[in-house]
Amino acid sequence: MPYVNIQVTKEGGERGNGPTNEQKAALIAGVTELLQKVLDKKPSTTFVVIDEVPLENWGIGGLPVTEYRDLNSSAQE
Amino acid sequence: MPYVNIQVTKEGGERGNGPTNEQKAALIAGVTELLQKVLDKKPSTTFVVIDEVPLENWGIGGLPVTEYRDLNSSAQE
Amino acid sequence: MPYVNIQVTKEGGERGNGPTNEQKAALIAGVTELLQKVLDKKPSTTFVVIDEVPLENWGIGGLPVTEYRDLNSSAQE
């Protein structure tokens, strides 16, 4: 009976304000399937909780993610 | 000095948008009392943090909870 | 379908190495009951996960808990 917590930055999606409901459903389905395939866990007792974190609340490389990306001129991470 | 994190779906309550402040206070009081009774933990250093998770961000049975309930025509879980 | 995470220091119990199985069962039963009473949540989809944290890994007041207690000559917290 696994519990999975997925934390992602709140961005992207159709309106730029986070994953769409379809994307969330795909994450939930995919993780649940993976746990069934790898560890034989029953989907009916597998919980998946998605947390969407505002960009200014996520840090990497000692910087808020937006500044970090500017410095590294990298694509979405 | 326990730390307790309670995650529930953001629904119910008077306005349908999550537990009321009275319900939250009841959870905080109840958990703190339980830890004092069972493990003799001091309330003054017991933290309780309640997270309210949007319905579309919570999965069970490989589905977002709303779809899962529709399929199982079950009451609120 | 709530998820509750209880974090306590790994101490106490019969052998001093953490809560006994009976105490853990009491925490699980108590929290599940509380969520049913306050928010009408179904026990069959309520998860409780207990984490026992080594004393040297828990800090309060800027100190590992053992040093903190020595300084405050307080009882178990």
Next chain:
Amino acid sequence: MPYVNIQVTKEGGERGNGPTNEQKAALIAGVTELLQKVLDKKPSTTFVVIDEVPLENWGIGGLPVTEYRDLNSSAQE
């Protein structure tokens, strides 16, 4: 740059003491791939942390999982 935390009961695997390293690697690969496919997240900044929880520390239905399974004579969940 997602962070994913997978919590499972510490059981199963070759020796009955939790998922094997191969199973853990399969979880890590599968979740990372899923996040890349669904949300276009870069694997190089995707963290996956697996927590193995002792059976007596996991509750469902108001009972420690072992007792819960005995009562429900269900297969591994």
Next chain:
Amino acid sequence: MPYVNIQVTKEGGERGNGPTNEQKAALIAGVTELLQKVLDKKPSTTFVVIDEVPLENWGIGGLPVTEYRDLNSSAQE
């Protein structure tokens, strides 16, 4: 490659609705530096996630934090 989660009450800051972006950046920079200094962890793989918790969702002493402070007429904690 550490992951750090900082949970604070959503208050303070210029508008009283939580830490400012400057304060969040200072937390991210400070924690990342600390992990590099103490454990030689690379900043490029250090994640920091800040959670801002509504006051009514945080309990201490068996009470929601606002009531707790009223009773203890203490300053901001």
Next chain:
Amino acid sequence: MPYVNIQVTKEGGERGNGPTNEQKAALIAGVTELLQKVLDKKPSTTFVVIDEVPLENWGIGGLPVTEYRDLNSSAQE
């Protein structure tokens, strides 16, 4: 009254099995000080919990960290 959770791989330290007690104390002191400096949080109600995660339970780049490092012949991360 902040709660901070620091997750690091269980390695390094004198015996190679994780941070020493001195290093843990330095993390606890440093984070508590930072929260006092940046947000004026009282140390007496600041909790710090350190989780040490076995190497095979931590994934990055779709691989367990040990394999990831071998491929990237990078130093400790």
